[in-house]
Amino acid sequence: MAQAVAAREEQLDRWAVIWDWITTSDHKKIGLLYFWTSLAFFFVGGFLALGVRSQLVVPNSAMMSPEVYNQFFTMHALVMIFLALMPMSAAFFNFIIPLQIGARDVAFPRLNSFSYWVYLFGGLLLCSGFLFGAAPDIGWTGYTSLSSSQYTPGMSGDFYVMGLQVLGFSTVAAGLNFFVTIVNMRAPGMSLMRMPAFVWMSLVTFVLILLAFPALAIALFALMMDRNFDTVFFSAADGSVVMWQHLFWIFGHPEVYILILPAFGIISEVLPTFSRKPLFGYSFVVFSGITIAFLGFGVWVHHMFTVGMGPIPNMVFATTTMLIAIPTGVKILNWLATLWGGSIRLTTAMLFAVAFVGMFTIGGISGVMHAAVPIDYWQHDTYFIVAHLHYVLFGGTMFGLIAGIYYWFPKMFGRYMNEAMGKWHFWLTLIGFNLTFFPMHFLGVDGMPRRIYTYPSDFGWELWNLVATIGAYLLGFATLLLVINLIKSIRAGQAAPNDPWDARTLEWTTTSPPQKHNFDRTPQVRARDDFWDQKYNRTGEDAEAEGPEEHIHLPPGSYIPLLVAFGLMLLGAGIIFTLWLSVIGGIILTVGLFAWAFEPND
Amino acid sequence: MAGWIRCGRRVVLGALVPLLALALAGCGITGGEVQSANETFADNAESIWNLFVPIFWLSVVIFVLVQGALIWAVIKFRYRDGDPPPPQLHGNTKVEVAWTIAPAVILAIILVPTITTIADLASEPDEPYTVDVIGHQWWWEFEYEDEGFKTGNVLHVPADQPIHLRMTAADVIHSFYAPQLFGKQDTIPGRTTNIYFTPEEPGEYYGQCYEFCGLQHANMMFRIVVHEPGDFEAWVADQQDGAPDPEPDTLEARGKEVFFQPGAACHACHAIDGAVAEDGTEAVAEVGPNLTNIGERPILGAGALENTPENLHDWIRDPQESKPGNEMPSFSQDAISDEDLEALVAYLSSLQSERADAD
Amino acid sequence: MAAADQHSGHEGHHTTTGISHNKLLMWSFLASDCMFFGSLIMMYMVYRPEMTDLGGLGPNDLLDIPFSSLMTFVLLMSSLAFVLGLSSLQRGNEAGMRIWLTTTALLGLLFLGGESFEYMKFYGEGLSIGENIFGTAYFVTTGFHKIHVGIGVIWLLGIVAMSYRGRVPKERSEMVEIAGLYWHFVDIVWIVIFTFIFLVPYR
Known part of the structure; x- marks a missing residue:
């Protein structure tokens, strides 16, 4: 009888578990949702990349039609940037930030859940273009007038506009939420200059999100009006074709820092932990991050040097672009100095972090090359740029995020990842990555334009395209190892203690995985790297680091954020398909918002 | 511990791969193709390449220093069993200030020739020979306005004569670039952009559209035929005469x-x-x-x-x-x-x- | 966003800065909103020089500055009414708050009505949203502002409705204060729009 009851309970449990995940407002669960979803989209983006590389492996390839190829490379960029890299950062924001600042949750748990669901629905909306054979095919930059309804009629342009617009809501909502969380929910004693570097870099990221995404939203809004409601913002005759580029890059350049700063933060945690030394020049790293964010709004024209705005703007923006290289260089040197004199353990996380410094340096150096405007007249829109941006976004952001996965996995799942397989993953990734992207510099020297679906055989581009494609497949294989490692380690990895790495920050003081309420008592912070300080510098009474016992209150779950997110997605989808959908979506959205406002949540 | 040492060696090897590749690049593994930027036949492209070469070697130096320091640090400061925690060094303001200034100085050095080259490339030469370039999806139109004729996809210009390309587009944004002759500029509907260059050697040069312009962006190529000055005049006269009429009954x-x-x-x-x-x-x-x-x-x-x-x-x-x-x-x-x-x-x-x- | 900031973690929570989560959320949202309007107004300013010669359908032909000034005055008065409402509540006068907030909302509606009247007039003269760059930029920029005013009106009326059910006591006056941040911001944005679209001469 006990068995029957147990079986029934188990069945009930399964639905309860699913319902619990759908309605959860726990930052850790939302973090895991972000993690797995972004990993899935990372594979979609990787698949598209392999498609692109397969098409280009030989000249005059007939594997793909230009329609399909253009959808592949456009969606590769959109998926990787908006659906894989940013959300994977968001996974760590969600899981780690509240733990690192000693909080029980984020400031607005339901808004947090809303962000996730909008991300999921928006991502599906963007990708569903493939189902209609009309995925965006205008490049992720969506330049007008190519993206106008005249030159890209039909749904593909609308999928681009509405997909990104919906996703923007997710990002801005998350940005607001985490900005408030970091500013307002730090444990007692955690002054700004005691915050872990990851929290600092994240905070800068959120400020960038809040100030940069509006430009994209307005650009997309104007493009939507142009495409669907006959306005003339970007028409060559009445408006300005180039206006789009200004708005897009006022968003787009800070976006690059939105992508890379979280990785900077992760590296600034991993390197000190495995060197057993504090981050060298903490305040310089912090202020260089802030400087990057500030200058990031003043360099957008370096994406537009060939637009012909005249020598003076080009000179000014060449100068600001070179200025922004200074704080970036300072960061690299500080990471080196963190390693210097340390006691370095080369775990997989550390290997990725070290490789990050090396690979990102290459991307930074090539970046300075095309900051020199005349060189950009050559390198702009050649494969040299493709090489550069992948050294920043893969060698930089992705290496950083992977380091984060290996580093925080024991905290997230309570088990170690398999180090042997991790090492294989690392070396194959490093080799595959360089094999794929370093030859693209050569292709750039040989003048191969980006975004071409085919090329003739007598231009000398065959060899390096072949090498790059081989590298890409190696990279794809390496990434499979990551997933196998993740799954195997979750099932049967070696159990991890609370503090497996002898680390320095607060997330390692709680259980692995963290208990539902994170901390039994609110931590009392007395130093930067407070946990290290607790372990090595405090004795006896001094070690009593936690506050008094207190009443722990956790907000209940809610399905309303999901509902509102769904309404928002329908509202966007209506612009693509039929306006009736928008009406239904608008009604769901409005009802949902009222329900949200009046739902008791205590 | 032996394992860590082995790892350290592998770091060396891993970082050597790109380093080696870079060295090979200098030894002619790239360049010299029809659309390569390193073989130049006009002043414009030459000034770009001349700006690039010193920046490239400066980059190589920085690259070697940073990667070298990285690998050295990882090997030298690896953990051995039983090591106590190292001194907890939080930073050094003098060092920090020094390496804030160092990149600033390097960048300032790069900035000076950059700015002069920008100005050079943008300044209109005396009495240039002007051709209008119009980008279409997906072909190029060249109009010799003063001479009164047009041609498509093949641009003819005289050598040793400053050329002014006055460019626009009919539909979407394109970009006009022949790597061996000049740096690229976009061609934009409703706007005019300019390229100035003086071809130095007669010959046929390759170029194509570099700004994604839709389905057939890949097949939007062009050629530039640079003539001896005398030949060019003959070619122009031929174009002005129009097409030859075929013999009857052929x-x-x-x-x-x-x-x-x-x-x-x-x-x-x-x-x-x-x-x-x-x-x-x-x-x-x-x-x-x-x-x-x-x-x-x-x-x-x-x-x-x-x-x-x-x-x-x-x-x-x-x-x-x-x-x-x-x-x-x-x-x-x-x-x-x-x-x-x-x-x-x-x-x-x-x-x-x-x-x-x-x- | 209107509803988003009304939930969770309101009164009583201790925060690092001493500012409540909701208020900080509103401030950071407004910072972000600045960039929304900033982008639109920047676009308008870039297009402005193109607007002088639009064949009888340009700003010099259509804009009615006295009327718009009146509407601006109405919107400014609504802000004043709001301030009076908030101070009523802070003094414990809930009925007074309801009267002043209703006045605020009505003035907001009057502004929307007046602006819509102007839309109709422009449209009647032949200026559609796709007619020329002035039509496009004018309707979209002011329309975006109108949506903000509309959301504000709904929000204010929502507060009044809640107050009738006794759910907006003096202790929760911060809720009204936050709505006020939004309302005043929308008001200030209008001043900027009014200046750059209406007052600065088109040459």
Whole structure:
């Protein structure tokens, strides 16, 4: 009888578990949702990349039609940037930030859940273009007038506009939420200059999100009006074709820092932990991050040097672009100095972090090359740029995020990842990555334009395209190892203690995985790297680091954020398909918002 | 611990891969192709390359220093069993300030030649020879306004003469770039952009569109033929004379009739300067490229095919085969019979300037 | 966003800065909103020089500055009414708050009505949203502002409705204060729009 009851309970449990995940407002669960979803989209983006590389492996390839190829490379960029890299950062924001600042949750748990669901629905909306054979095919930059309804009629342009617009809501909502969380929910004693570097870099990221995404939203809004409601913002005759580029890059350049700063933060945690030394020049790293964010709004024209705005703007923006290289260089040197004199353990996380410094340096150096405007007249829109941006976004952001996965996995799942397989993953990734992207510099020297679906055989581009494609497949294989490692380690990895790495920050003081309420008592912070300080510098009474016992209150779950997110997605989808959908979506959205406002949540 | 040492060695190897590649790059593993930026034949491209070379070597130095320090640190400071925590060094303001200033100085050094080169490339030379460039989806139109003729996909210019390309676009944004001659500028509908360059050596140079412009962005190539100054004048005179009229009762003459006949109606989209049908119809349409000198162009369909009679035949029969999505319709047997097509190809192939015949 | 900031973690929570989560959320949202309007107004300013010669359908032909000034005055008065409402509540006068907030909302509606009247007038003269760049930029920029005003009106009326049910006591006056941040911001944005679209001469 006990068995029957147990079986029934188990069945009930399964639905309860699913319902619990759908309605959860726990930052850790939302973090895991972000993690797995972004990993899935990372594979979609990787698949598209392999498609692109397969098409280009030989000249005059007939594997793909230009329609399909253009959808592949456009969606590769959109998926990787908006659906894989940013959300994977968001996974760590969600899981780690509240733990690192000693909080029980984020400031607005339901808004947090809303962000996730909008991300999921928006991502599906963007990708569903493939189902209609009309995925965006205008490049992720969506330049007008190519993206106008005249030159890209039909749904593909609308999928681009509405997909990104919906996703923007997710990002801005998350940005607001985490900005408030970091500013307002730090444990007692955690002054700004005691915050872990990851929290600092994240905070800068959120400020960038809040100030940069509006430009994209307005650009997309104007493009939507142009495409669907006959306005003339970007028409060559009445408006300005180039206006789009200004708005897009006022968003787009800070976006690059939105992508890379979280990785900077992760590296600034991993390197000190495995060197057993504090981050060298903490305040310089912090202020260089802030400087990057500030200058990031003043360099957008370096994406537009060939637009012909005249020598003076080009000179000014060449100068600001070179200025922004200074704080970036300072960061690299500080990471080196963190390693210097340390006691370095080369775990997989550390290997990725070290490789990050090396690979990102290459991307930074090539970046300075095309900051020199005349060189950009050559390198702009050649494969040299493709090489550069992948050294920043893969060698930089992705290496950083992977380091984060290996580093925080024991905290997230309570088990170690398999180090042997991790090492294989690392070396194959490093080799595959360089094999794929370093030859693209050569292709750039040989003048191969980006975004071409085919090329003739007598231009000398065959060899390096072949090498790059081989590298890409190696990279794809390496990434499979990551997933196998993740799954195997979750099932049967070696159990991890609370503090497996002898680390320095607060997330390692709680259980692995963290208990539902994170901390039994609110931590009392007395130093930067407070946990290290607790372990090595405090004795006896001094070690009593936690506050008094207190009443722990956790907000209940809610399905309303999901509902509102769904309404928002329908509202966007209506612009693509039929306006009736928008009406239904608008009604769901409005009802949902009222329900949200009046739902008791205590 | 042995394991960590082994790892350290592997770090060395891993970082050596790109380093080695970079060294090989210097030894000619790249460059020297038709669209390579490192072999320059005009002042504009040369000044770009001359700016690049010192920055490149500076980059190599920085690259070696950073990667070297990284690898050195990882090997030298590896953990050995039982090591106590190292001194907890939080930073050193003097060092920090020094390495904030160091990159600033390096960048300032780069900035100076950058700014002078920007100014150089933007300044209009004395008495340039001006050609208008118009980007279309997906071909290039070149207009010699003062001389009163147009051509498509092949730009002819004289050597040792400053050239001014005055550029715009008819539909979407394109970008005009011939790596061996000049740096790129976008061509933008509703705007004018400019390129100034002085070609130094006669020859044929490659270029193509570098700004993604839709389906056939890949097949939007062009050639630039640089003539000896005297030859150029002869070529211009030939263009002004218009296309040569074929001898009567030849295959070419039949081809010219086909050009105007209803099934083909090439003149609905294309112009051939000086070609007049028997009923007085002129070929002056400007939807597609001007075909006045098509016979002497090296490429068809803006680089989709090499220009041979066989390819021209295939191209007219089905342009969607080699360049799917382009504006030119396919012509079935019903529209142009095999014999007619043969005549048409013969006619079009014969459209060459006399100077080209003389070569 | 209107509803988003009304939930969770309101009164009583201790925060690092001493500012409540909701208020900080509103401030950071407004910072972000600045960039929304900033982008639109920047676009308008770039297009402005093109607007002088639009064949009888340009700003010099259509804009009615006295009327718009009146509407601006109405919107400014609504802000004043709001301030009076908030101070009523802070003094414990809930009925007074309801009267003043209703006045605020009505003035907001009057502004929307007046602006819509102007839309109709422009449209009647032949200026559609796709007619020329002035039509496009004018309707979209002011329309975006109108949506903000509309959301504000709904929000204010929502507060009034809640107050009738006794759910907006003096202790929760911060809720009204936050709505006020939004309302005043929308008001200030209008001043900027009014200046750059209406007042600065088109040459």
